[in-house]
Structures are given as C-alpha cells and as structure tokens.
Amino acid sequence: MYTNRRAHFEYELLERFEAGISLTGSEVKSIRAGGVDFRDAFARLVNGNVELEGLYIPPYKDATYNNHEPRRTRRLLLHREEIRKLQRSLEQKGLTLVPTKLYAKGRRFKVELAVGRGKKLHDKRASEREREAKREMREA
Template identity: 45%
Template structure:
C-alpha cells in the first residue's frame, strides 16, 4: 500500500467557530482503536458537542461521536467514549495554566488525517455572548455586500 501524504479532512466543528472566540490552536494526535480508524476513514464523525478535559498530565477528548464501524464485530468501539489526546508536555502545561481562567474552554475544531495519522485541531476559546454572535454575523454580511458591490463595479468597467 502506498504511503499517504497530505491532509484529508474528516469532520469540522463550524458551531465552535460561531459560539467561541478562538484564542490559540493546537494539533494533537489521538489514541484510537482499529474500528474507530476505519469509521473515520469512511468520513464519519461529529465534533459538535465535543470538549477537551485536562486530567493531571493528560488531555482527554469527550463527547465526540465516531459511529460504530459497519463491518465491525464484537471488537467495535462505543460511539461516544472518551479518547486520549497526544500532546507535548509543554502544550499540556500551557493549556492547563490558561484554561483555569474564567470563561475559557478547550474545544475541537477539526478532525483529519495527516500523512496517514488521525489528528485533531483543538482550540483554547472564550465563549461569545449573543450580541457578539450577532455582531460577527453583521460584519460578515457587510463584507459580503461590499465585495458584491466592488465586483459589480469591476464588471461594469470591463464591459462598459
């Protein structure tokens, strides 16, 4: 079998980018069973309710849904089990010191394969208030309208 290269996205957590202001991101490896890897290779996972909890010197991923592998037998995994994250000691210490602050959480942003290995992008994030979410949406719409107007003017200049 040829060695895999590049990055293949399995799942993204768009809700996290909407609900949280991202402060810092980290890439972590995952400790998985064989059936979990097979299920992920089929592109099946959900990060929506996921969060990371630091327990001593270890980081654990909770509430991430990886469905059971369809061809799996008695060796199949449970869909929402907690999974250990592989991070450097310095990264865990940094996350531990920062996550103690009020209002900060560690959330998963993306799950992907990088050079054949399952990786997860996690972020230290601060929860947004409702008005922050509305303001972000308004800014996005304004930017879109401006881009649309600029492209219309350019189109007119080219054809006119």
C-alpha cells in the same frame, strides 16, 4: 477533514494546538468512511492528560464483535510543555478547550484544539453582521 463550524460561532478562539488522537482500528475505518459529529465534543485536562469527550464516531458497520463505543473518551497526545501551557491558560476564568478540526496527516489523525472564550449573544450578532457585510462587498 472535518471541521467544527459551531465552535467558530459559539466561541472566540484565542490559541490553537495540534494534537494526536488515540484511536482503535474500527474508529479509524469509520472516520475514513465518514460521519464524524462534533456537536457535543469538548476537551479537558484530567491528571495531566488531555482527553476528548463527546466526539461521535459512528460504529463501523463491517467491524466484528469488538466494535468501538461511539462517544467514548479518547486520549489526546500532546507534548508535556504544551499540556502545561494549556493548563496555565485554562486556569483563567471563562476559557475552555474546544476541538475545531479532525484531519489526517500522513497515516495519523490529528485534532486541532483551540482555547476559547464563550461569546455572548450580542457578540454572535455582531460577527454575523460582519460576515454578511463582507459577503455583500464581495458580490458588489
């Protein structure tokens, strides 16, 4: 399981969705081998479909000549009602769609998406202070 730890720091996550992801064979093997990077990943709605962009899946070293493009756009699989719900929530100003986790569920890979609002600098500092206070209370 891979988590986007940066998303929790940069965004206030409001609502979460589980989506399937359309992958090629070399991408599946590469994910299982490790090295997925969420650094520039984001999702967006395009023509009624949800697409994940910027997710880095390294090329599989043992693949043949038809290896995958590391940062290609990947289609996310959601029910029509979930897509409509996402579309309604993203119409609000300041909300964005952020991938938070990539994990295997059975034989398939799933992506957890969250609708998030960007935090301001003072919000980030406040959440960091809260985290430190909780850590100190546990240690005491």
